[in-house]
Amino acid sequence: MKTNNCITSAIFGLFLFLGLLSGNALLAQSNDTATLPEFVVDVSKTMGGFKPLNGVNGGPRIRLGNAFDNSEYFKTFGPPHIRLHDTRYSDEETVDIHTIFPNFDADENDPANYRFQKTDIYIKSILDLGAKVIFRLGESIEHGEPKFYIHPPADFDKWARICSRIVQHYNMGWADGFHWDIQYWEVWNEPDIAECWSGTQEQYLQLYEITAKTLKKLNANLKVGGPTLAYNMDSELGEAFLKHCKKTNSPLDFVSYHIYSKSTDDFMKRIEISNAAIRKHGFKNVEISLSEWNYVSSWSGKSREASRDGLAQTMAAPGAAFTVAVLSYMQDTELDMAQYYSAFGTIFRFGLFDKYGVPKKAIHALEAYHKMVQLGTRVSTSGNKQETGVSIIASTELGEGKTAVLISNFEDNASRYKLQIKNVPFKNELKCSEYVLDDNHNLDLDREQILSSKDFSLIVDLPKSTVRLLLFEAL
Structure with a gap:
């Protein structure tokens, strides 16, 4: 009997040892x-349930004459929202105001003066995925010199009317358009940095006020928001924006800001700081959108070395682990939605795909998170x-x-x-x-x-x- 027990124990120990080695x-x-x-x-x-925090910037169509379509990859991570910003990196001549209405001196009420077709195709590829569109009204970032399109419009009222026509095209059928019921309309991008806005703080506040009031007059059910800051909402422009909206009764359905960080702790503390600033000014019910975010281990502007080494980590295993961690943490914040930057390849190799459209590690982080969301x-x-x-x-x-x-x-x-x-x-x-x-x-x-x-x-x-x-x- 003792012999049998010894044999049994030895066998059990062997299997346990092998298991520890193999698993x-x-x-x-x-x-x-x-x-x-x-x-x-x-x-x-x-x-x-889960908050819709796994949105992205950029749709599935890739540049080079639309030779590539990453829709099948997008389906693996199921983005609930896709924000239209910097689309020139993936599909040129789309979304930016100057690409849709190229001659600012033309009559904004004449459909012949608009170039909607490429943006139509781009947006349809997003809607075909079942995702909702967040339409950024403005221009893509310009890192180099000289700047071409990130200047304040010559006529703010006319610019707002052009935006109104864009809304009418996509939601009301104007100019052989559609009835796509795009809800979210974001006014400009990162007006707090020189790469995105050459004007003054006051000019941006005025542009936002005029545009938001124009769009809400067109349709009170639209959701209009900003200021899409590169930095926290307790910054000078963030505070000024919130005060201005209160003072002028400017419509504000959602507040958006961006975070790039190399630390999960810093990332989450900045969310707390920005959200607290929003609530401090009495905006208790507005939605909050983290409309750009990512892991950045280092950033040296236009440095080739930073592009190769530092930002390469964004798409490698460290970036994937960071992405899963902050997606998990953000569930317990006041955020209503978030959009990872980016889902297209850029010259900075920054996000889910390289510049050729080949998927990188980070896409599997979003895929893993999507599997959690699917269970419900x-x-x-x-x-x-x-x-x-x-x-x-x-x-x-x-x-x-x-x-x-x-x-x-x-x-x-x-x-x-x-x-x-x-x-x-x-x-x-x-x-x-x-x-x-x-x-x-x-x-x-x-x-x-x-x-x-x-x-x-x-x-x-x-x-x-x-x-x-x-x-x-x-x-």
Whole structure:
């Protein structure tokens, strides 16, 4: 009898040893795991749905005469909103006011003076995905000299009327147009930096007021917003904008601003600062949009080296881990929506695709997040460490017998974690499929195992710049 017990113990030990060698997420078997940092998921505590924070800047059509269409890639991450800004990087002669109405001295009431066709095609490719459009009224950024189009319009009232005609074309059928019911209209982009606005602060405030009032007079149900700042809303222009809207009773349905950072902690603190500034001025019910955001490890303007080295990290594993972390954290902020910059390739190799339209690591970060959203119901989690970009978020679809957990480590020194799952409401066994996104994997299946307990723990390898997606499905 003792011999049989010894043999059984030896076999069990051998299998456990082999499992530890071959797997990255195993059932906890030893007291050695007691000191590991811990994630906890409680499937019984639901927290409602997910906010539409996985929007992007830029649609699926790529430049070079529309030779490339990335619609199939876009479907993998399901953006709820797509913002139209800097579209010249992906499809020239679209969206910017000077491309739609090239001769500012022409009659703005004559359809013959508008060039809508390329923008029509561009927007249709977005709507075909099921995404909503956020139309930025203005011009794309101009990094170089001289500047051509980012100057204040010669006539603010006429510019506002041109914007009104654009709205009429896409929502009211004007000029052989459409009835697409585009709701969100954003006035200009980053008027707080010289690359986007050569005018004064007062000129922007005046342009916003005139344009917003013109559009709301056309249709009170439109959502008009700004100021789309490059910096925080507690900045000089941010404060001035909020005060001006209050003083002049300028329509303001949503406030938008941008954040680029190399730190998840800095990123989230800046959201808190900007949102607090908005509420301080009495805008309690306006929507808040983070209309551009991304991870930037370094930025040296037009430096070729920064483009090659610093911004390359944005599309590599560090950028993917950062993206998952802040998407998880942002669920618990006052943000109503957010749009990652960008979903097109640019000269800075900045975002989901390179300049040739080839997908990079960051697209798989959005894909992993989209899988969480698809299940529909967020559940309680703990274990976030904002200072170093450690994050966890979980979702469930009880009717389908599915639960998913998404974890990320941006830059924490800990490389192994204990993941505890509580109150799984399925009586039968569960299949756990684990996917990894890191330097060597693109959300690839790493391992599968069968679990049979209502409450269980897994040991997860999660070094820096790593994302893991665990899908649990009732058998």
